[in-house]
Amino acid sequence: MKYNPADIEVKWQKIWEDKKLFKVDKDESKEKFYCLEMFPYPSGKIHMGHVRNYAIGDVISRYKFMKGLNVLHPMGWDAFGLPAENAAIENSTHPAVWTKQNISYMKQQLKKLGLSYDWDREIATCDPEYYRWEQKVFIEMWEKGLIYKKKSHLNWCDDCNTVLANEQVEEGACWRCGHEVQIKELDGWYLKITQYADELLDFTEKLTGWHTKVLTMQSNWIGKSYGASISFKIKDIDDSIEVFTTRPDTVFGATFMSVAPEHPIVSKLLENTEFQKEGQAFVDSILKEDKVNRMDDEKEKRGFFTGRYVVNPVTGEDMPVYIANFVLMDYGTGAVMAVPAHDQRDFEFAAKYGCELKIVIQPGEELTLDSMEEAYTGAGKLVNSGQFNGMDNEPAKKAIVDWLDEKKLGKSTINYRLRDWQISRQRYWGAPIPFISCAKCGSVPVPADQLPVELPDVDFNPNMRGNPLDKVPEFKNTVCPKCGGAANRETDTMDTFMESSWYFLRYTSPKCDTAPFDKSEADYWMNVDQYIGGIEHAILHLLYSRFYTKVLRDLGYVSIDEPFNRLLTQGMVCKETYKCPEHGWLFPEEAEGGKCSKCSSDVVIGRVEKMSKSKRNVVDPNKLIKEYGADTARLFILFASPPERELEWSDSGVEGSFRFLNRVWRLIQNNINLFSEELPAPVDDEISKEILFHTNVTVKKVTDDIERYQLNTAVAAMMEFVNNLYAIEQKMGEGHKALFKDAIFSLMKLIAPFTPHAAEELYEMAGFEGLISRSEWPDFDEKLTQKDEITIAVQVNGKLRGQIDIPRNLEKEAVFEAALAIENVIKHTEGMNMVKQIYVPNKLVNFVVK
């Protein structure tokens, strides 16, 4: 029978579904394994990035099933988000309708891939039965003091009357209408993630299953630094400016001050002065700059003198106050004491604006103002620093802070780069923030019996402007639960990262209707043993999930500190982007031949970047599945590259995976009778040894490779095994058939997690009862994976000059003797002095000669 994936894939998918094969329940008697892939945003269709992610997860899940573990492998939908809203406005369809359609299409696509999900646990975050718990927890967090409101600066389009995401800003203009983007100050809700900063930094012990690169990224993101906050009195105004500095040892060298343009003090500084108008214009010009650009160290420093001075608390000298583009309101206090001699940015700024430089740290040799070409940021002894002169700068940090503390001018402070999490979104398609704003009582939580606060129905159309919820009076107008007076319901919704911060807990009891999740279920299933998802989520999603888990712990919902034991960060599947000057981003199929399929304009080929619906550089797996079947698609993407490496998509080579699967199929088909025949006992000869060797080596290699995520080399090992088995098939006799049968039986099982449909079919044809998905993973014998006779390399001065076959573990002296007898080695050592003889057991010999 020919290998026909179209028939067998449908057949086995149906059998698995009918038998509810992947449905799991808590079973205390069994060891559990929770395997989770990051759930997708239902953008429309799945693409190769999803296929890669879910294929990896499926191999691991199916492997663990076969290892006898009770495997939880759920799937669901990160269903709230901006694209649904954009599509709604564009096509006059409700986001819920669009999302539902996408979910149903994508679910069908996932099913076609034969993934081992327990679909009974499916969740969609836009379901009120999901987000109601988020609202409940939100109120509890507020009651615990973990939430507050604050103003922040956001991208704003006056024309669309809406906040813009950074990705909606194109060269300073609104992507939809082209109107110039402004910065607007808006009120928002904040979660106090900074309160957990130290615990989030504590990776030791609990996150040993995470790659250090992710931990490093998170650690840098949190950016803990030790320093001091120092208060500077403003001249002629009864106010002061507080700065954070990591270099209190240089405070005597502070000669001016720079403040962020967003700093609230700015208006006070400028008020009723001759600088007011020009200063405000300067602030406006900076706020228009690209945020990423403003962080650019190389970017030209720009400043504006406010006409005001602050007093240096240690020297008593006046310091002019500037507004500067490179000072960020988000970090520290939004104001910095500028020490131009010892900070490079301040140095450049001072050079441009003619500010005074003062050396206060001297390294060994004499530093002079005239010879300085850049700031000196290294260590040294204090000079020009009053009673601290002569001290080494490190101990001086503490001494100066202590002194300032005594005078009530400053104190030792720890600062984090991490900012509190702003969760307010001026959007429709998200979970409503369960609060009511009352003129008399302030922010009042929606009473528990009124939860969930559901989204009202809204008619979407292309002419829509602003936040939809704000325009629904029956939603917005309400009464204050506290005083009964007229009040406004909060019309912002929550950041969608809120939903993805706890969905893994909901999966443990997705239908629980009395709490976010059943604690006993969570206690059994958590933690997630293996989490798999794109490296793009290394910081935000993974940090928020860690934070949220700790909050839930502190609210008594869970007993765990961390949600994810082992983390596999998958490399991005990338593809070049295509853009039509007329129609914007194009799908690859719309850009064929370099011409836009809509208008025949020349297509601009953009850079290679991660596949995403917004850039349209996506490749749908449908064609591949139709042509070769899901098994080949899965096998191919796993074989193409190791999971953690990024992959530029190309389907060239998919033929090879299909060919391999056909070879497996034919090899087993040709020998299918071995499974029903009475076979003679194996003979003890070289061929038998060979079969045993290859079988055991392959089982070991594939097992090890799955454990260390190297799925591409696991596939290569199986290919090698098949090549070897074909060679053996040619020369084997009756006495080898029993071992050969064992070999192809192992092959069938090894390949089952990768190409489960083909494996099930072969298993059935071989006459086995039940399913290979539920059979046992093969074992191997370490002794049989080693050869007695091995080949080692012989080098002279590190260059390969020959090889010798020796018995394993031959004595060193005997190896040297054999190596020295090689003709080519004699040629390269003749007449030379032997300096050294190196032997790496069972690997190589190196003769060092002169």
Added chain:
RNA sequence: GCCGAAGUGGUGGAAUUGGUAGACACGACGGACUCAAAAUCCGUUGCUGGAUAACGGCGUGCGGGUUCGAUUCCCGCCUUCGGCACCA
């Protein structure tokens, strides 16, 4: 720009702890089978000198270094990708 990665034949990649660079595939070329094609099977395939040999030289982004020995460790660069807080 900052933080984190990656760079190896024509292509995807392998080399698990510093020990024979290029496993396994794709592609290409040559051949077998076939009336022919598809499928399948066999062989060659890093570059280069040499004779298609023996035997050499070069070669893992670039430039240095450590070492008997470096794709692997160190220093300095280049390019590409991910993240940079309202895309998810």
